[in-house]
Amino acid sequence: xxxxxxxxxxxxxxxxxxxxxxxxxxxxxxxxxxxxxxxxxxxxxxxxxxxxxxxxxxxxxxxxxxxxxxxxxxxxxxxxxxxxxxxxxxxxxxxxxxxxxxxxxxxxxxxxxxxxxxxxxxxxxxxxxxxxxxxxxxxx
Numbered sequence: 001x002x003x004x005x006x007x008x009x010x011x012x013x014x015x016x017x018x019x020x021x022x023x024x025x026x027x028x029x030x031x032x033x034x035x036x037x038x039x040x041x042x043x044x045x046x047x048x049x050x051x052x053x054x055x056x057x058x059x060x061x062x063x064x065x066x067x068x069x070x071x072x073x074x075x076x077x078x079x080x081x082x083x084x085x086x087x088x089x090x091x092x093x094x095x096x097x098x099x100x101x102x103x104x105x106x107x108x109x110x111x112x113x114x115x116x117x118x119x120x121x122x123x124x125x126x127x128x129x130x131x132x133x134x135x136x137x138x139x140x
Contacts, residue, residue, distance in 0.1 A: 122136060
């Protein structure tokens with residue numbers, strides 16, 4: 001594996017928004033939000049989080065690593081399922097506190113632990129008359 005990159009502390013607002021230095025802004029919990037999308041179709045696949053180590057491993061290996069908040073450990077996406085996410089492109093938002101990962105998924109192409117292609121398989125429906133909120137299955 002390549003050496004893991006280190007990240008400099010974020011600079012001024014201007015440097016964050018207009019500069020050429022990648023200085024990810026991790027939250028107080030040490031995490032940054034990462035949205036994974038299919039590199040070819042642009043379909044949203046999943047939303048997860050990265051810490052500095054998982055971000056560095058992703059850049060060094062070209063395969064996506066996350067931080068599992070539920071298990072409190074590094075998570076090499078697809079290591080057990082075969083659904084390895086190969087990084088095609090990484091983008092950072094304007095203030096460097098969120099990442100967009102364009103990926104290609106190995107194995108059966110799924111991303112969700114439920115066996116679905118993506119994690120966003122339900123729509124939230126609000127019924128104004130009754131004030132109820134329900135979930136409705138949507139095709140991936």
